[in-house]
Amino acid sequence: MKFIKLHLLLLLGLTFFSSCTSSKNNFVEDTSNKKKPNVVIIFLDDSGYADFNPFNDDKNAVATPHVDQLSQEGVKLTNFYVPQAVCSASRAALLTGSYPGRTKVFAAHKAKERGLDTQFPTMGELFEKSGYKTALFGKWHCGDQEDTRPHNRGFQETAGLMYSNDMWKYHPVAPEVWGKNPLQYWENGKVTINDITKDDQKQLTKWYTEKAVDFINRNNEDPFLLYVTHSMPHAPIYCSDEFDGKSGKGLYADVTLELDWSVGQITKALKENGLDENTIVIFSSDNGPWSIFGNHAGKTPFREAKATSFDGGTKSATIIKYPNGLKAGAFDKAICSIDLLPTLANLCDVSLGETEIDGKDIWPYLSGDEKDNPHPYYAFSTGAQLEVIMSADGKWKLHLPHKYRxxxxxxxxxxxxKYTREKIELSLFDLENDPYEKVNVADKHPEVVKELQAFAEAHKKKFYSKVTL
Structure with missing residues (x-):
């Protein structure tokens, strides 16, 4: 009997020892306590596609080493789109995974406007409900009422502007309209600067960055969603004294240098906290450059710019880095910002709830497990006007007749x-062979036109019933 008891004790001891050493040597992975991925989204304002080195071949361009490194370590997305090339509409689409036609968030909101309706849950709200720490540092522009400001839309820590930095008393065209209300700086639901000055504008990029780094340092034990929405390089452009004149290539290049520095500070904080491997970092812009400002605007090789449905407005230079899930390289297929929410929700085990959205989980497509985009098409609008339907592979782009600036x-x-108004007739562009949308090939591919027109009619019926195609 004693022998049997001794044998059992030895067996239990060996089993315990074996389980400990197996865990220590990763022979058996315990997934029950595996930390969910962190998410960091760095969203610039009106950045040009060619502003940063990974997306241009200009040897005279200002050096952007931190964005370069992010690109080398991550995936460079050369055909990443936003569904509307204007501030509020683009941001609401990212946060809700829905087209502007669904949320009815169009163009750019003014001060005190309601913005994104609370019936549409934001990324912040969904991640917060799933146990994530959440923060937004930068420009919000999705509502300026008590219930639509970011601290009440799922972001536990906030700091920044409620809308664009040009909506103030120094607006270059209509100061009496945009300066009717003071441009305020908010922190965690309270106004800390009632009327932003030009000197304050110089500090915005630095302030947002410092807040982001501090948030990472304080939350390195918990999964977090960090949304850094820089006010720059949206005109009027400013940078801190440390970067003023540093590039030797003008103020816009100085601003670009400081934004690159910001990326470096954030990625450095992730690495120093041991979070680099398990963090999804997304670097992008809400739309293309505000070209009317000339040397105070970014550059894009594509046709037109901000507030149009041409690629110069809707295509944003984008990088996604996720060492635990994506191999470094380039991804040339088309995807859209409405897909980020459902894709991140899948990767982070976050419930999307019951609200219908338009974006789809594109992780199998992005990671190479599936060759086809789960969408049949992508739609683009300006204001409440449906203007473009693009095939989901990004090859064909059909412009419906519309005016543009x-x-x-x-x-x-x-x-x-100064702007002028022009009109484009029904036009089909082969982006694979004509990425600058110069040659209308509608007559040569009537079957493609017919298919995309059918998608346009269906999209119109669902979201734009009052729009005439």
């Missing part, structure tokens, strides 16, 4: 230029 005269050193 075109820069007639470029401004200089912060001055506002």
């Amino acid at each position: 075109k820069v007639k005269k470029y401004g200089k050193d912060g001055g506002y230029g």
Whole structure:
């Protein structure tokens, strides 16, 4: 009997020892306590596609080493789109995974406007409900009422502006309209600067960055969602004294240098806290450059710019880095910002709830497990006007007849230029062979036109019933 008891004790001891050493040597992975991925989204304002080195071949361009490194370590997305190339609409689409036609968030909101309706849950709200620490540092622009400000939309820590930095008393065209209300700086639901000055504008990039780094340092034990929405390089452009004149290539290049520095500070904080491998970092812009400001605006090789449905407005230079899930490289297929929410929710085990959205989980597509985009098409609008349907593979782009604004005269050193209005007729572009949307090939591919028109009719019926195609 004693022998049997001794044998059992030895067996239990060996089993315990074996389980400990197996765990220590990763022979058996305990997934029950595996930490969910962190998410960091760095969203610039009106950045040009070619502003940063990974997306241009200009040897004279200002050096952006931190964005370069992010690109080398991550996946460079060369055909990443936003569904509307204007501030509020683009941001609401990212946060809700829905087209502007669904949320009815169009263009750019003014001060005190309601913005994104609370019936549409934001990324912040969904991640917060799943146990994530959440923060937004930067520009919000999705509502300026008590219940639609970021601290009541799922972001536990907040700091920044409620809308664009040009909506103030120094607006270059209509100060009496945009300066009717003071441009305020908010922190955690309270106004800490009632009327932003030009000197304050110089500190915005630094302030947002310092807040982001501090948030990472304090939350390195918990999964977090960090949304850094820089006010720059949206005109009027400013940078801190440390970067003023540093590039030797003008103020816009100085601003770009400081934004690159910000990326470096954030990625450095992730690495120093041991979070680099398990953090999804997304670097992008809400839309293309505000070209009318000339040398105070970014550069894009594509046609037109901000507030149009041409690629110069809707295509944003984007990088996604996730060492635990994505191999470094390039991804040339088309995807859209509405897909980020459902994709991140899948990766982070976050419930999307019952609200219908338009984005889809594109992780199998992005990671190479599936070759086809789960969407049949992508739709693009300006304001409440449906203007473009693009095939989901990004090859074919059908412009429905619409008017658009075109820069007639470029401004200089912060001055506002002049626009003219032009009209495009029904036009099909083969983006694979004509990425600059110059040659209308509708007559050569009537079957493609017919298919995309059918998608347009269906999209119109669902979201734009009052729009005439």
